[in-house]
Amino acid sequence: MxxxxxxxxxxxxxxxxxxxxxxxxxxxxxVKKIVGLNIFQASVFILFISMxxxxxxxxxxxxxxxxxYSNPLPHVLILTAIVVGVATTALALALVVRINxxxxxxxxxxxxxxxxxx
Amino acid sequence: xxxxxxxxxxxxxVMLFGIYSFxxxxxxxxxxxxxxxxxxxxxxxxIATFLMLSTLALTVRRxxxxxxxxxxxxxxxxxxxxxxVYGTFDMPYFSDPSAPLHGHVARHYIEFSTAEVGVPNxxxxxxxxxxxxxxxGEVTVIFTAGIGxxxxxxxxKRGGKP
Amino acid sequence: MRPPIQPHNLxxxxxxxxxxxxxxxFALYVQFHGxxxxxxxxxxxxxxxxxxxxxxxxxxxGLARAVATERLVRVxxxxxxxxxxxxxxxxxxxxxxxxxxxxxxxxxMEGQHLGIFLTELSIGMTVAAxxxxxxxxxxxxxxxx
Numbered sequence: 001m002x003x004x005x006x007x008x009x010x011x012x013x014x015x016x017x018x019x020x021x022x023x024x025x026x027x028x029x030x031v032k033k034i035v036g037l038n039i040f041q042a043s044v045f046i047l048f049i050s051m052x053x054x055x056x057x058x059x060x061x062x063x064x065x066x067x068x069y070s071n072p073l074p075h076v077l078i079l080t081a082i083v084v085g086v087a088t089t090a091l092a093l094a095l096v097v098r099i100n101x102x103x104x105x106x107x108x109x110x111x112x113x114x115x116x117x118x
Numbered sequence: 119x120x121x122x123x124x125x126x127x128x129x130x131x132v133m134l135f136g137i138y139s140f141x142x143x144x145x146x147x148x149x150x151x152x153x154x155x156x157x158x159x160x161x162x163x164x165i166a167t168f169l170m171l172s173t174l175a176l177t178v179r180r181x182x183x184x185x186x187x188x189x190x191x192x193x194x195x196x197x198x199x200x201x202x203v204y205g206t207f208d209m210p211y212f213s214d215p216s217a218p219l220h221g222h223v224a225r226h227y228i229e230f231s232t233a234e235v236g237v238p239n240x241x242x243x244x245x246x247x248x249x250x251x252x253x254x255g256e257v258t259v260i261f262t263a264g265i266g267x268x269x270x271x272x273x274x275k276r277g278g279k280p
Numbered sequence: 281m282r283p284p285i286q287p288h289n290l291x292x293x294x295x296x297x298x299x300x301x302x303x304x305x306f307a308l309y310v311q312f313h314g315x316x317x318x319x320x321x322x323x324x325x326x327x328x329x330x331x332x333x334x335x336x337x338x339x340x341x342g343l344a345r346a347v348a349t350e351r352l353v354r355v356x357x358x359x360x361x362x363x364x365x366x367x368x369x370x371x372x373x374x375x376x377x378x379x380x381x382x383x384x385x386x387x388x389m390e391g392q393h394l395g396i397f398l399t400e401l402s403i404g405m406t407v408a409a410x411x412x413x414x415x416x417x418x419x420x421x422x423x424x425x
Contacts, residue, residue: 007206007207007209007212008212009212010203010206010209010212011203011206014199014202014203014206015199017199017202018195018196018198018199019120019122019123021195021198022123022191022192022195023122023123025191025194025195026123026191026192027123029128031128031170031173031174031177032122032128032131034170035122035131035132035135035170036122038135038162038166039122039135039138042138042139042142042158042162045142045146045154045158046142046145046146049145049146049149049151049154050149050212051210052149052151053149053150053151053212054220058150059150059151059152060150060228060239060240060241061152061238061239061240061241062231062232062238062239062240063238069228069240070149070150070151071220071224072224072227072228072240072241072244073223073224073227073244074151075151075153075154075241076241076244076245076249078151078154079153079154079157079241079245080245080252080253080256082154082157082158082161082162083157083161083256083259083260084256084259084260086161086162086165086166086169087259087260087262087263087264088263089166089169089170090165090169090263090267091263091266091267091270093169093170093172093173094266094267094270094271095270096173096177097173097176097177097270097271098270098271100176100177106177
């Protein structure tokens, strides 16, 4: 029983990750795929931050009177990851705009039909 | 979450994603990660949602109906999820102070950063002083993304003619 | 070339006029207080860009372009990166490792403070300039000639 209570944060994150992954694999619209990718990324951030929390600790800012701090190392990694994620999303959306202008559609099937090189 | 999969109106999907980002930022605050919550709220619920809305303004608003529906993606996703759940049984419990994650490097940062760096905010101290080289790489990535977007969407007007 | 004042966007214009200076001030506050509280370069850059985007959305792209011209934004982004690398090279030429802040001033603590201040400033500048650049690239694509 303690296994269930101790691990519930991982299972919530896995559910969100699988929802995002399903959107990326199964949907045909390109913009929706990018939204699914961002949902996947955000759930990975939740996984890391929930692993870095210590029970009874405070935010990692040194102050008089506080003794137990949460682990600052995952925070640093996730900060970098968030900003890199938005850079990737911006580039991906710029590509989608150009694809729309070239093929007149953002559905995957129609682009495959029009593009003879596949 | 399941609404994102089923909805065909893309504007509603983007709005739901904005709400999801904001909820994730609130979750980060309760998990004692204030810097990360700040960045996720500003970047995820601000910039990412705004960029998707701009893309929708330049492309389409609704998704087309798919003609055939296959069950293979659902099987793939379920099997990956089951494997991951099986893998989490060995992981440390939630908010356990004796997890190996909090051991060596993090303890050194927390104990010695006031003497070596002198900055109260531990995350800033680690990000810019102990791991400054990674932050240089991150700024390079942002710069490259900006140049890439400028190259893709910068000069020609709508219609495609130079 | 200001868009005309109509009843349906009057509330937006007044609210934006009152909100944009505090947002810029808040961005500067977050930038310089990144050491004693939550904040730092990334958050400040994004909030600064958000103020510009709000101005462009309410008052039109032409006016916003007059303040943040293409050339200025590009120069700012490149300057930010150059400043970061210069700080690293300065410590290299003073005899220590790349990006080691101990040798930048007389005392170790002062060197660390100076190094962190310059680094955060360069991060904030680059992030703000790149976000504004991306916004204008997306927005000017849809302008009908």
